[in-house]
Amino acid sequence: MGGAVGGAVGGAVSLPWLMRELQGNILRAYGERYRVVRHLVLTVDDAAAARLALGLMVDGDRSTPDVTSAERPPREAGYRWCLNVGFTFAGLAAVGVPASSLDTFPPEFTKGMVARAARLGDVGDSAPGRWVGGLADTQRVHLVVTVHGWTRADVDQICEEVMAAARGRAFSPISDDVFDGEVLYDPVTGRRIVHFGYADGISQPRFLGVHDPSAAPDQLPLAPVGVVLLGYPSAIPSVNWNVPQPDVLGRNGTFNAFRVLGQDVAGFDDFLARVEGDHGVDRELTAAKLCGRWRSGVPLSLAPTAAEAEAFHEDRHLNEFDYVDGDPDGVVCPIGAHIRRTNPRGAHIVQRSSNRSRALIRRGIPYGPRWDPDDAATRDAPRGLLGNFFCASLAAQFEAMQYDWVNLGFQDPRITGTNDPMIGANDPATSTFSWPRQGTEPLVLRGFKRFVVTRGGAYTFLPSLPALRWIAGQTG
Amino acid sequence: MGQVSAVREAWAGFRRYLRDPMRAPSVMLGSVLTAFWSRVEGPLDVPQRSSLAPSDNLQTPMNLVMPLRFPQVAFRGQLGKMLFQETDQILVGLNNVGTVHFARFDVIEGNLCMFSIFDGDFNGYIRDFIGVIGQAFDRIMDFVEDPAPTPCGSHVDEFIEWVRLHDALQLPELATDVTSDLVALQRRTLVLLHQHPNVQMGIYRGYPGYSVAQIRDGLGIGW
Numbered sequence: 001m002g003g004a005v006g007g008a009v010g011g012a013v014s015l016p017w018l019m020r021e022l023q024g025n026i027l028r029a030y031g032e033r034y035r036v037v038r039h040l041v042l043t044v045d046d047a048a049a050a051r052l053a054l055g056l057m058v059d060g061d062r063s064t065p066d067v068t069s070a071e072r073p074p075r076e077a078g079y080r081w082c083l084n085v086g087f088t089f090a091g092l093a094a095v096g097v098p099a100s101s102l103d104t105f106p107p108e109f110t111k112g113m114v115a116r117a118a119r120l121g122d123v124g125d126s127a128p129g130r131w132v133g134g135l136a137d138t139q140r141v142h143l144v145v146t147v148h149g150w151t152r153a154d155v156d157q158i159c160e161e162v163m164a165a166a167r168g169r170a171f172s173p174i175s176d177d178v179f180d181g182e183v184l185y186d187p188v189t190g191r192r193i194v195h196f197g198y199a200d201g202i203s204q205p206r207f208l209g210v211h212d213p214s215a216a217p218d219q220l221p222l223a224p225v226g227v228v229l230l231g232y233p234s235a236i237p238s239v240n241w242n243v244p245q246p247d248v249l250g251r252n253g254t255f256n257a258f259r260v261l262g263q264d265v266a267g268f269d270d271f272l273a274r275v276e277g278d279h280g281v282d283r284e285l286t287a288a289k290l291c292g293r294w295r296s297g298v299p300l301s302l303a304p305t306a307a308e309a310e311a312f313h314e315d316r317h318l319n320e321f322d323y324v325d326g327d328p329d330g331v332v333c334p335i336g337a338h339i340r341r342t343n344p345r346g347a348h349i350v351q352r353s354s355n356r357s358r359a360l361i362r363r364g365i366p367y368g369p370r371w372d373p374d375d376a377a378t379r380d381a382p383r384g385l386l387g388n389f390f391c392a393s394l395a396a397q398f399e400a401m402q403y404d405w406v407n408l409g410f411q412d413p414r415i416t417g418t419n420d421p422m423i424g425a426n427d428p429a430t431s432t433f434s435w436p437r438q439g440t441e442p443l444v445l446r447g448f449k450r451f452v453v454t455r456g457g458a459y460t461f462l463p464s465l466p467a468l469r470w471i472a473g474q475t476g
Numbered sequence: 477m478g479q480v481s482a483v484r485e486a487w488a489g490f491r492r493y494l495r496d497p498m499r500a501p502s503v504m505l506g507s508v509l510t511a512f513w514s515r516v517e518g519p520l521d522v523p524q525r526s527s528l529a530p531s532d533n534l535q536t537p538m539n540l541v542m543p544l545r546f547p548q549v550a551f552r553g554q555l556g557k558m559l560f561q562e563t564d565q566i567l568v569g570l571n572n573v574g575t576v577h578f579a580r581f582d583v584i585e586g587n588l589c590m591f592s593i594f595d596g597d598f599n600g601y602i603r604d605f606i607g608v609i610g611q612a613f614d615r616i617m618d619f620v621e622d623p624a625p626t627p628c629g630s631h632v633d634e635f636i637e638w639v640r641l642h643d644a645l646q647l648p649e650l651a652t653d654v655t656s657d658l659v660a661l662q663r664r665t666l667v668l669l670h671q672h673p674n675v676q677m678g679i680y681r682g683y684p685g686y687s688v689a690q691i692r693d694g695l696g697i698g699w
Contacts, residue, residue: 106633107633107636107637108599119597236603236607237607238606238607238610238611238627238629239603239606239607239610239629239630239632240629240630240632241632242631242632242633242634349574350574350575350687350688350689350699351573351574351575351604352572352573352574353572353573353604353607353608354604395599395600395603396600396603396632399597399599399600400597400600400603403533403596403597403600404596404597404600408533408596410533410575410595410596410687412689413687413689413690413692413693413694413699414693416687416689416690417685
């Protein structure tokens with residue numbers, strides 16, 4: 001099976017060629033050492049200066065930090081940082097991409113995340129009017145420059161150099177708010193986690209010709225690269241997403257939903273305690289049922305009990321399961337659990353052609369201090385996740401996931417009308433989570449709040465490196 | 477006598493004309509004003525509701541009105557033959573979309589119409605049915621004026637936009653969804669009607685708030 005890696009990826013395209021063309025962190029994550037991140041949200045002050053700066057960021061000259069290609073193996077090369085550049089639709093216009101090209105971008109991208117708020121469940125406290133950092137100012141949010149580094153000092157230095165490019169005349173931050181994140185580790189296990197305490201980064205789509213399926217078995221088949229890159233067959237037979245024109249601009253680009261997601265860890269913890277008090281259920285079991293995995297990352301489908309999860313030490317096999325056989329009614333892993341909702345794997349779902357077509361590449365790093373109920377100084381500090389969700393079609397993947405599956409439970413009639421218990425737009429007046437049990441009535445949990453609140457976001461386009469050179473060469 | 481009778485008849489006709497609510501001076505004046513308001517307001521669309529109530533996302537109508545290239549009966553006959561040929565693909569495909577309550581093709585006064593009720597997001601619905609009956613729609617494009625580019629599956633965004641333009645405007649079911657400014661309700665409604673010749677006004681649902689799959693599941697006929 002390993003022979004497939006490095007062969008043809010899509011058509012006659014070879015993997016080494018493709019990796020030279022792409023921005024990094026899309027097909028493959030940067031890796032464990034890059035544990036600090038900053039997202040610079042910028043507005044273009046001077047189009048010509050911005051194009052000059054962008055040109056310097058892809059020309060290989062070390063005077064300005066270069067956008068990281070997917071080819072560069074950061075760890076081996078000893079680079080202490082990585083750099084990505086994403087453009088909003090307004091940003092592409094601001095740097096002089098001609099209208100004839102702008103007209104070829106898909107409508108959800110041209111309208112932007114703010115205009116799609118209701119579709120995404122960004123209402124109430126999550127509505128754009130409550131967003132931070134100027135992210136709701138669609139006309140001024142032009143670029144999201146993301147810098148990953150080994151340390152905060154590495155990131156600070158590269159951000160300074162980016163802002164100083166083209167004599168500092170190119171762009172400026174849209175607000176004083178900073179979007180800084182840092183990987184969290186479980187103090188006991190040392191495992192990488194999110195604020196809610198779950199192990200992070202376990203399940204991601206893997207691609208034909210890119211990943212070696214034998215490295216970490218997964219019952220899901222490898223996905224075509226067209227799930228995330230423009231210019232290749234999508235996961236839906238006979239459907240190909242439009243490639244923005246000219247071809248050099250669109251091909252090998254990807255769209256990104258950048259999200260600032262606040263996480264109410266105290267509220268989540270309170271809910272687990274309430275369930276324990278009301279129903280006598282252990283908190284960790286409730287946490288596992290809501291998510292579909294134990295906080296260690298072990299899936300309920302492989303370890304239905306805490307004891308089995310405790311004894312499970314085969315990290316390579318954390319994705320080697322499906323819902324097709326053995327658990328059609330969700331007795332082991334509830335149908336409404338977070339991971340089953342957002343990735344039904346091979347299970348029978350209402351939209352029969354969509355099991356694998358809505359896959360997203362998720363690259364997220366937490367922000368804010370780790371939650372400690374005994375630390376009064378940080379207990380109420382903002383915390384959450386700075387997330388990038390890469391896909392070839394924001395409408396068919398990211399939005400469809402949010403609209404149909406996370407917030408409606410449309411994929412299975414037994415959960416239709418309920419929202420994802422962890423990331424859904426829940427309201428205590430209507431929220432419901434059904435927990436089927438063997439030989440008895442399901443345990444129905446109600447009255448829980450929204451644990452993840454949108455604090456901001458933007459739809460961006462991450463062009464290939466040739467596309468960045470093309471943009472830098474525009475004269476408009 | 478003949479002339480007197482003709483004058484009386486004309487006078488009676490004029491009085492009927494004045495009494496006809498559809499031709500009353502106020503209606504005519506309203507039409508003139510609507511044309512003016514429409515120019516002032518620019519293109520209006522129905523605002524999107526921000527509610528996340530599940531029933532907002534279920535049982536949404538689509539009323540696709542596609543003018544035929546030719547009105548002749550022989551042409552309509554060819555259309556009918558093509559739809560018969562594609563019936564299996566269309567039925568199996570819509571079944572696989574999984575979110576369609578019903579869908580039907582009608583020919584009405586020179587238009588091929590596809591009326592359907594579906595669950596979920598409009599764009600998602602169109603994308604899903606391109607995925608399963610895109611080839612049938614490629615053939616339909618041969619019969620309609622100003623067709624969408626084909627194959628539909630390679631021009632997804634253009635096809636979705638084309639469908640949106642040919643979908644009859646659905647006037648909101650609540651007046652407050654037209655505008656929160658009820659003083660402006662009549663004016664905005666008139667402008668919407670002026671700008672959208674095909675409009676759906678009102679809908680009844682016998683089982684509101686249920687998806688196709690929930691109904692099929694409840695009936696025990698699989699979903």
